[in-house]
Amino acid sequence: MTTFIELLLGGLSIGSVYALIALGFVVIFKATEVVNFAHASLLLAGGYVTAVLHDDIGFWPALGVGIAGAAVVGSAVEFLVMRRYRGSDQSVLAIVTIGVDILLTTELVRRMGTDVMALGDPWGDDVVTVGGVTLAETRIAAFLVAGLLITVFLLAFRFTSWGVSMRAAAENPQTAALMGIRLGRVSLSAWAVAGALAAVAALFLTVFPTPGLERATSLAALKAFPAAILGGLDSTTGALVGGLVVGVTESLATGYQSDLSFLGRGIGDLAPYLVMVVVLLVRPAGLFGTKELSRV
Amino acid sequence: MSEATKDATAPAATAGAPPAAGTPFTGRLRRPAPYLWLAGSVLLLLFPFYLDRFWLQAGLFAMAAAIGAIGLNLLTGSTGQLSMGHAFFLAVGAYGYCVLAGESSTENGHALTGLGLPSWLAAVLAVLLAGAAGGLFSPIAGRLSGAYLGIATLALIFIGQHVLFNAGSLTGGFNGRPVPPLSLFGFTFDDAEVVVAAVPFQSSEKLWYLGLAALLAGGLFARGVLRGRPGRALNAIRDHRIAAGVMGVPVARYRAGVFVLSSMYAGLAGVLLALVFQRTVPEYFGMILSLEYLAMIVIGGLGSVAGAVIGAAFVSLLPQVLTHYSDSLPLVSAPGTGGIAPGEASRYLYGAAVVAVVLFLPGGIARLKTPGEKKK
Numbered sequence: 023m024t025t026f027i028e029l030l031l032g033g034l035s036i037g038s039v040y041a042l043i044a045l046g047f048v049v050i051f052k053a054t055e056v057v058n059f060a061h062a063s064l065l066l067a068g069g070y071v072t073a074v075l076h077d078d079i080g081f082w083p084a085l086g087v088g089i090a091g092a093a094v095v096g097s098a099v100e101f102l103v104m105r106r107y108r109g110s111d112q113s114v115l116a117i118v119t120i121g122v123d124i125l126l127t128t129e130l131v132r133r134m135g136t137d138v139m140a141l142g143d144p145w146g147d148d149v150v151t152v153g154g155v156t157l158a159e160t161r162i163a164a165f166l167v168a169g170l171l172i173t174v175f176l177l178a179f180r181f182t183s184w185g186v187s188m189r190a191a192a193e194n195p196q197t198a199a200l201m202g203i204r205l206g207r208v209s210l211s212a213w214a215v216a217g218a219l220a221a222v223a224a225l226f227l228t229v230f231p232t233p234g235l236e237r238a239t240s241l242a243a244l245k246a247f248p249a250a251i252l253g254g255l256d257s258t259t260g261a262l263v264g265g266l267v268v269g270v271t272e273s274l275a276t277g278y279q280s281d282l283s284f285l286g287r288g289i290g291d292l293a294p295y296l297v298m299v300v301v302l303l304v305r306p307a308g309l310f311g312t313k314e315l316s317r318v
Numbered sequence: 319m320s321e322a323t324k325d326a327t328a329p330a331a332t333a334g335a336p337p338a339a340g341t342p343f344t345g346r347l348r349r350p351a352p353y354l355w356l357a358g359s360v361l362l363l364l365f366p367f368y369l370d371r372f373w374l375q376a377g378l379f380a381m382a383a384a385i386g387a388i389g390l391n392l393l394t395g396s397t398g399q400l401s402m403g404h405a406f407f408l409a410v411g412a413y414g415y416c417v418l419a420g421e422s423s424t425e426n427g428h429a430l431t432g433l434g435l436p437s438w439l440a441a442v443l444a445v446l447l448a449g450a451a452g453g454l455f456s457p458i459a460g461r462l463s464g465a466y467l468g469i470a471t472l473a474l475i476f477i478g479q480h481v482l483f484n485a486g487s488l489t490g491g492f493n494g495r496p497v498p499p500l501s502l503f504g505f506t507f508d509d510a511e512v513v514v515a516a517v518p519f520q521s522s523e524k525l526w527y528l529g530l531a532a533l534l535a536g537g538l539f540a541r542g543v544l545r546g547r548p549g550r551a552l553n554a555i556r557d558h559r560i561a562a563g564v565m566g567v568p569v570a571r572y573r574a575g576v577f578v579l580s581s582m583y584a585g586l587a588g589v590l591l592a593l594v595f596q597r598t599v600p601e602y603f604g605m606i607l608s609l610e611y612l613a614m615i616v617i618g619g620l621g622s623v624a625g626a627v628i629g630a631a632f633v634s635l636l637p638q639v640l641t642h643y644s645d646s647l648p649l650v651s652a653p654g655t656g657g658i659a660p661g662e663a664s665r666y667l668y669g670a671a672v673v674a675v676v677l678f679l680p681g682g683i684a685r686l687k688t689p690g691e692k693k694k
Contacts, residue, residue: 057465106677113400114676116465117616121672124609128665132658244472251469286484295473299458302470306461 027155029277030270035161037269038168042223043246044253044261045172046216051255052192053212056104057116061220062243063126064099068092068221069141069228069235070130076142084142089221095126096217097210104213105206131237138234147230164226171222172262175215179258184211192256241291245272248298254311263309268294362530366523367515374522375594376638381529382590384630385536387614388623389583392540394612395620396549397576398556399459399467403474404611407448407581409482409603411588412497414444416598417488419498430495431487437500441589448585449578456574463559463573475605482600494599497592500528507593525593532590533627536583540623543579552576553621610634613668617675619682628683632671637664 043065050058072088079087099122107118145159179185190198191208199205220243227242228235249268253260275282276290307313366374386408393399419440420432435443452459458470482489489495499508499521507528512519543549551572554562563569592598610633618629640647640660658666675682 057468059468103673110676111398111464113394113398113464113468114620116400116468117394117612118673118676120609120612121616121669121676124613124665124669124672128662128669132662247469247472251466255466286480288480288483292476292480295476298470299473302458302462306458 024154025277028157029273031155031157032161032277033270033273034266035157035165035168035269036226036273037249037266038165038172039223039226039265040246040249040268041262041265042168042171042219042226043243044250044265045175045258046219047246047250048253048255048258048261049188049212050209050216051250052258053188054100054104054108054209055112055115056119057112057255058119058216059116060099060119060123060126061216061246062240063123063130064092064096064217065220065224065227065243066130066235066240067095067126068217069224069239070134070139072221072225073139073141073228073235076140081142081144085221085225088224089218092217092221092224093214094217096213096215096220100210100213104209127240134235134237136237138236139228140234141225141228143225143229145229158230160226160229160231164229167222168226171219175219176258188212245294248294252298252301252308254308256312257308257310260308260310267297271297363527366519366526371520371522372638372642374526376635378522378525378529378594379591379638380631380634381533382587382594383611383614383634384533384627385590386584386587387611387618387626387630388536388540389580389587390611391615391618391621391623391626392543392552392583393576393580395615395622395625396544396556397552397573398464399573399577400465400612401471401577401580402468402605402608402612403455403471403478404580404584405603405605405607406471406474406478407451407584408588408591408607409478409598409600410448410451410581411444411585412592412598412603413482413489413495413588414447414585415440415589415592416495416497418443418447419500420495421498425490425493425495428490428493429487430490432498437498438502441500444589445582445585448588449582452578452581453574456577459577460570460574472605475608478603479600482603489598489600492600494597497596497598500593502528521596522594525590528593529590532586536586537623537627540583540626544621544623548572548575610668613672615682617668617671617682619684622682622684625682625684632683633664633668636667637661640664 043061046064047058047061050056050061068088068091070088071091072084075087076084078084099119103118103122104115107115110118143160145163148159149156150159150162151157179188187198187203187208188211190201190203191205195205198208223243223246224235224239227239232239232242245268246265249264250261251264252267253262253264271293272290275293279287279289282289301309305311365377369377386404390401390404393401415437417431418433418435419437420430421434422432423430433440455471455474459467462470483491485491499506501507505524507524508521512524514523544552551562551567554565554567555569555572559569595602614629614633615626616629617632618627619625637660640663644660679685
């Protein structure tokens with residue numbers, strides 16, 4: 023039972039990190055109708071900046087620069103590339119982001135080489151034990167920070183004028199533009215926010231118990247895709263639920279690996295995708311996604 | 319397209335032409351296209367006599383890639399359905415062939431299962447197997463559109479990698495498994511030397527002609543599909559799904575069908591790749607491979623067979639060319655020496671090419687207008 027609770031809590035924590043990534047992904051999709059396959063490389067960029075700088079300027083400033091850096095990279099991608107394609111077909115836009123992803127990932131992976139880079143976080147490998155349940159401090163920090171950021175984001179989405187313009191643009195771009203909302207700014211800010219959230223997620227994907235930032239980190243970041251799509255690509259709630267589902271599934275599948283040995287080694291990494299396939303079989307629009315309705 | 323060329327070449331044809339120039343047949347003889355095709359085919363048929371093994375292998379990779387890219391282009395270019403799972407179906411083809419044609423054996427202490435079927439039958443069955451795998455995914459492939467399907471098919475890559483690494487008795491696990499040579503009508507495509515016109519023919523030389531034949535057949539079949547009724551239905555689904563449905567196109571069935579067809583192309587490409595490699599390793603069939611195939615069809619031109627072939631040649635020959643000439647190229651250096659390795663350099667190039675082509679050449683390289691056409 024203790025193991026189960028530990029795994030569940032660990033899963034919720036990593037799930038909240040996935041939710042953070044998926045949220046950025048969903049925000050970009052809502053604001054610009056772009057399915058952003060370059061999201062994992064935004065995350066890698068944020069993590070890389072933090073990892074390079076933390077030795078010289080300390081962890082917190084480095085994290086700040088990392089977050090700002092990923093936001094800048096995100097907005098640069100929007101401003102320099104995606105803006106030129108506005109109005110193109112959805113799958114063409116997606117393919118353009120794949121091109122961007124190939125470029126960014128190749129560059130970052132080349133810089134990283136085969137190194138495993140530490141991000142210099144203050145938590146180290148400390149653990150907290152409450153009533154027999156042991157949890158790493160990093161996991162608690164991840165859960166709290168992700169929860170806080172998600173709350174702030176959702177409040178801003180609901181109550182600030184930025185959030186209102188974002189939702190209006192998502193609802194109907196033409197009308198929003200006619201009402202004086204600058205769509206360019208909306209999509210620019212969506213990419214910046216997504217980049218910043220991804221950079222925070224990069225921190226928590228690379229701290230203890232994971233060894234550090236390496237090539238494989240982008241594979242971990244990819245798990246936010248099933249999270250986003252099983253929740254429903256156009257639903258922020260869906261991103262949260264999807265992230266948690268993916269996190270818990272992964273954690274449980276990894277934890278009970280020995281009982282699932284007939285499925286082969288490393289089933290934990292596969293579990294999120296299997297869950298996604300099952301959900302899509304039952305609900306093609308995802309758990310919370312709006313069914314595509316069209317009037318003719 | 320043909321109208322434009324006719325007009326552009328008409329003045330040239332009349333200048334100093336014999337009186338029969340007006341008839342359709344001789345008119346056709348005066349256009350450059352058939353001669354280019356003829357010269358190209360003769361060149362392709364002669365390559366094994368002159369090129370060394372390295373370039374033949376590079377060419378074979380390009381042919382296999384072209385077959386796979388034609389399949390993906392039917393799905394993504396013509397129907398607008400994004401697929402990231404192409405590498406999975408390539409793997410099904412490659413490993414399916416190995417399992418079906420290979421004998422049961424023990425290698426490095428691993429038991430490998432093989433059915434020992436005749437290898438031509440195994441190749442055909444492997445292609446069908448890839449199609450069946452696509453069919454299994456069709457409940458999803460039929461219902462999801464565009465980029466949604468792209469994410470859903472990510473699952474296939476990871477499932478594929480998992481199975482390849484874990485189902486050791488079928489796939490040989492991390493080390494992969496050897497590929498039995500193909501034999502067709504008693505002729506074996508192996509490394510045994512056959513001397514043709516004083517040129518020793520080994521597996522690459524023999525496979526070259528097999529690859530050409532497979533590519534030609536695949537290309538013609540895809541062209542037939544695209545030019546006929548199914549092709550129009552697919553394009554209609556891409557351009558306006560609801561309108562297509564209203565006009566009586568069974569959208570889900572066509573989407574599922576083209577997914578299966580594209581998986582079969584991938585399966586064929588996989589079989590050919592396996593025959594060229596002579597050993598299948600699981601790492602190869604990862605996500606990067608899928609991305610490469612998407613890059614191919616975008617660079618070459620979405621929705622056209624020629625585009626897929628051009629793009630495949632570009633993306634798969636680029637790293638080989640860069641590796642071969644890495645000494646004499648600026649900025650590119652051999653792997654492990656600190657500079658930009660050829661593999662990375664080629665990834666930069668085709669990544670940038672994807673972004674640029676969509677912006678500046680929406681039809682890809684295949685739709686590049688020749689100067690003569692532009693004047694018109």
